[in-house]
Amino acid sequence: MITNLSQRILRARGFLAKLWTLTKPYWFAKDRVDISILGRSFGVRESWIARSLLLLILALNVGGVYLSKLYNLWNGRFFDAIQNKNEPVFWHELKYWAVIATISIVMSVYSIWIQNFLTIRWRRWLTAVYFDSWLSDKSYYKLELNNSGTDNPEQRIQEDCDLFTETTLTLFLSFISQIFTLITFSIILWNLSAGITIPVWGGIRIPGFMMWVAIVYAGLGTWLTFKIGRPLVRINFDLQRFGADFRYRMTRIRDNAESVALYRGEQDERSGLRSSFSRIYDTFWLSMMYTKRLSWVTQLYASLASVFPFIVASPGYFAGQIQLGSLTRTADAFGTVQGSLSWFIAAYGKLAEWAAVIDRLTSFSDAMARTKVNDAARNGFEREEGSLDEIRLDGVDVNLPNGAPLITGTSMTLRRGEGVVLTGPSGSGKTTLFRTLAGLWPFGKGRVTLPTTGRVLFLPQKPYLPVGTLQHVLCYPDSPLDHTEADCRAALEATDLGHLAPRLAEADNWPMALSQGEQQRIGFARALLYRPDWVFLDEATSALDEKTEERMYRTLRERLPQAGVVSIAHKPSVVGFHERHIDLSPSTHRIRAIDEEAPGAAE
Numbered sequence: 001m002i003t004n005l006s007q008r009i010l011r012a013r014g015f016l017a018k019l020w021t022l023t024k025p026y027w028f029a030k031d032r033v034d035i036s037i038l039g040r041s042f043g044v045r046e047s048w049i050a051r052s053l054l055l056l057i058l059a060l061n062v063g064g065v066y067l068s069k070l071y072n073l074w075n076g077r078f079f080d081a082i083q084n085k086n087e088p089v090f091w092h093e094l095k096y097w098a099v100i101a102t103i104s105i106v107m108s109v110y111s112i113w114i115q116n117f118l119t120i121r122w123r124r125w126l127t128a129v130y131f132d133s134w135l136s137d138k139s140y141y142k143l144e145l146n147n148s149g150t151d152n153p154e155q156r157i158q159e160d161c162d163l164f165t166e167t168t169l170t171l172f173l174s175f176i177s178q179i180f181t182l183i184t185f186s187i188i189l190w191n192l193s194a195g196i197t198i199p200v201w202g203g204i205r206i207p208g209f210m211m212w213v214a215i216v217y218a219g220l221g222t223w224l225t226f227k228i229g230r231p232l233v234r235i236n237f238d239l240q241r242f243g244a245d246f247r248y249r250m251t252r253i254r255d256n257a258e259s260v261a262l263y264r265g266e267q268d269e270r271s272g273l274r275s276s277f278s279r280i281y282d283t284f285w286l287s288m289m290y291t292k293r294l295s296w297v298t299q300l301y302a303s304l305a306s307v308f309p310f311i312v313a314s315p316g317y318f319a320g321q322i323q324l325g326s327l328t329r330t331a332d333a334f335g336t337v338q339g340s341l342s343w344f345i346a347a348y349g350k351l352a353e354w355a356a357v358i359d360r361l362t363s364f365s366d367a368m369a370r371t372k373v374n375d376a377a378r379n380g381f382e383r384e385e386g387s388l389d390e391i392r393l394d395g396v397d398v399n400l401p402n403g404a405p406l407i408t409g410t411s412m413t414l415r416r417g418e419g420v421v422l423t424g425p426s427g428s429g430k431t432t433l434f435r436t437l438a439g440l441w442p443f444g445k446g447r448v449t450l451p452t453t454g455r456v457l458f459l460p461q462k463p464y465l466p467v468g469t470l471q472h473v474l475c476y477p478d479s480p481l482d483h484t485e486a487d488c489r490a491a492l493e494a495t496d497l498g499h500l501a502p503r504l505a506e507a508d509n510w511p512m513a514l515s516q517g518e519q520q521r522i523g524f525a526r527a528l529l530y531r532p533d534w535v536f537l538d539e540a541t542s543a544l545d546e547k548t549e550e551r552m553y554r555t556l557r558e559r560l561p562q563a564g565v566v567s568i569a570h571k572p573s574v575v576g577f578h579e580r581h582i583d584l585s586p587s588t589h590r591i592r593a594i595d596e597e598a599p600g601a602a603e
């Protein structure tokens with residue numbers, strides 16, 4: 001479903017096609033949700049709920065237009081009563097007004113409430129589509145690896161999904177309601193125009209005269225707005241992007257607070273933040289300039305609109321052709337028709353922002369879809385499904401993204417239950433070989449045979465500690481509910497972290513609260529809980545003293561005797577904890593694997 005959306009957006013050409021591909025799936029979504037009515041629960045399609053809510057809002061809007069029509073008629077009666085000094089009718093009409101106003105207020109309040117309810121449902125759905133797509137097939141990783149040019153996915157998922165759903169509904173509903181208004185009031189204005197004669201050449205009568213004036217007036221305003229305001233679309237796009245970049249810089253500082261503090265990097269960060277904000281500042285200036293130009297037009301247009309119908313219709317009034325009530329009704333109807341025809345002008349700012357949001361969301365989907373397509377096409381490795389007990393590399397070349405060779409012609413067999421250590425100079429490609437085994441690295445060729453079943457755990461030098469309680473951190477990537485508190489305590493004890501056991505239920509900023517060595521031992525504790533069939537350790541004991549390192553490896557091997565243990569290490573001490581040693585060292589201009597125990601296995 002998710003990938004489908006991205007693929008469809010990728011194929012869609014043109015703004016409207018992209019808009020439709022982005023909008024349609026929710027309104028036809030097959031997902032079912034439970035709703036509870038009078039204590040009974042029903043499973044209903046999300047799309048049916050969405051359509052029903054939309055219909056309800058439309059019905060309220062049509063009701064609102066009908067009330068405006070009643071108000072227009074009331075306007076005529078009310079001002080005629082004033083002109084005729086008819087006090088009883090005046091008070092009667094005021095009571096009538098109070099009823100219309102009350103109904104109108106109740107309808108508006110509920111229309112807004114239901115619209116908000118629909119917006120948050122749609123936003124929840126779309127946001128889930130985006131974060132599912134971002135998390136699936138490791139897109140979040142590949143987008144960064146491929147340097148896809150997609151900036152700040154988190155902003156697109158959080159802010160753009162919000163803006164898209166809210167603005168689409170607001171614009172659509174206001175557009176539809178303006179169409180209803182336009183039809184209703186065009187008829188009124190057309191009929192009222194019948195009484196108006198243009199005082200030239202002895203008086204000319206043009207059917208629907210005021211209606212034509214409104215069309216010309218609104219057409220002129222729309223054309224001017226479009227001409228002047230067009231650059232605002234691009235400017236809004238940039239403003240959102242620069243805002244997200246600025247926020248991201250600060251997030252990086254927070255995430256690396258300790259390093260920045262130790263380096264005393266505040267000066268550099270400050271100038272980075274300044275220069276990042278200066279882009280926002282400069283772009284905002286541009287936005288101000290165009291908004292000012294646009295405001296000249298829209299303000300003049302709006303001001304003129306309030307007196308314009310009086311000016312055009314006044315000759316009829318002064319000539320005694322129409323009453324004061326008809327004049328005010330004509331002005332009201334003209335204002336409403338012209339207001340509907342000027343929808344584009346009023347909505348221009350929002351439309352510009354909306355176009356930018358659609359562009360950002362669709363380009364994000366494009367990038368995800370492309371990553372998935374390209375990854376499949378570019379991945380030169382032949383991946384074969386093997387038994388749980390063996391991992392094999394046959395004639396594997398690992399390249400850099402630019403195609404330069406990193407490891408060439410490597411063949412090796414890793415067996416479950418055995419410990420293998422990979423060593424080699426810094427930059428020789430050890431971590432990249434791990435990435436290849438994890439299916440993250442697409443650049444290269446050769447046959448990689450991996451088990452399809454079983455559990456695999458990678459322990460990097462700096463383990464990832466998610467936000468949450470210590471138990472959550474410890475159990476990751478399992479759920480904290482998958483392991484009992486007693487198991488977690490035992491895992492902590494086994495990895496010399498017993499002092500943390502009382503804090504299992506505590507939520508803290510764990511990357512800050514734990515030392516590097518403690519974080520690495522959390523990795524080992526995880527392995528004990530996760531019980532993988534294969535464990536890959538990438539310098540996972542670099543921060544540990546030799547004794548602790550030995551204890552960790554011994555515990556790991558004793559507690560998980562069936563697991564294949566594959567380590568990358570620079571420290572010579574680690575070699576002794578493994579049965580085999582593979583050296584990834586440069587030989588002439590190439591880097592190749594030498595399997596010490598099975599020299600024939602290496603090319």
Ligand SMILES: Nc1ncnc2c1ncn2[C@@H]1O[C@H](COP(=O)(O)OP(=O)(O)OP(=O)(O)O)[C@@H](O)[C@H]1O
Nearest residue numbers: 145400401406424425426427428429430431432433
């Ligand atoms: N995403 C990437 N894009 C471009 N080059 C990369 C990327 N990742 C790694 N490299 C390059 O690949 C080479 C091997 O990196 P790798 O991390 O595999 O080395 P390593 O042997 O694990 O090094 P170390 O022992 O220092 O950790 C390095 O020259 C590195 O710059």
